[in-house]
Amino acid sequence: MHTIEFPKTVQDALGPQAAHDLQAWLEQRLALNESLVISAAVARRKANVVTLERVSNLLLADEPTLVSESGKWLWRVPVDLTFPKRGRVGRVGELEVDAQNGQVYLDDTKLESMRAKADQIAKQVLDN
Numbered sequence: 001m002h003t004i005e006f007p008k009t010v011q012d013a014l015g016p017q018a019a020h021d022l023q024a025w026l027e028q029r030l031a032l033n034e035s036l037v038i039s040a041a042v043a044r045r046k047a048n049v050v051t052l053e054r055v056s057n058l059l060l061a062d063e064p065t066l067v068s069e070s071g072k073w074l075w076r077v078p079v080d081l082t083f084p085k086r087g088r089v090g091r092v093g094e095l096e097v098d099a100q101n102g103q104v105y106l107d108d109t110k111l112e113s114m115r116a117k118a119d120q121i122a123k124q125v126l127d128n
Contacts, residue, residue: 036073036099040064043075043097050095050104053080057081058122059092066099073099079117083125089099091122 011019038046041064047061061084064075075097080088093114096105 005084032090036066038097038099038102040066040075042102043077043099046097046102046104047077047079050106051114054111055080059114059118060088060092061095062088064097069096075099076104079114081121083122086125089125090117092117092121 006014006019006023014022026098043064044061047064047124048059051059051061058081059079062078062080067074067076076094077097079092080093081090081092082088095110097103108116
């Protein structure tokens with residue numbers, strides 16, 4: 001882990017408590033960056049592969065968000081239904097990808113929920 005020491009001028013400008021808080025925050029972020037093995041781009045690609053293989057070729061992953069859950073760092077990847085001439089037409093769900101090992105967390109219930117939501121959105125879009 002990195003230890004960050006601010007110059008005295010920075011400590012004086014921020015004040016001792018703010019400088020301490022900023023230092024702790026930066027050290028936490030540096031430790032997090034060192035522990036992440038899977039990038040947001042890789043997590044997004046993994047979500048795209050899973051949805052292509054197990055749900056539909058009309059699903060497309062969006063920008064992942066990094067979250068901490070039960071002591072694990074996960075990429076939460078939104079998944080949208082798309083139509084070739086209309087682009088993204090609605091969110092069908094999200095997948096979680098482990099930021100350490102790349103495992104995509106999903107089960108048959110989640111997949112079926114995404115299929116059902118995609119069907120519902122497709123029907124609404126095509127009826128309009």
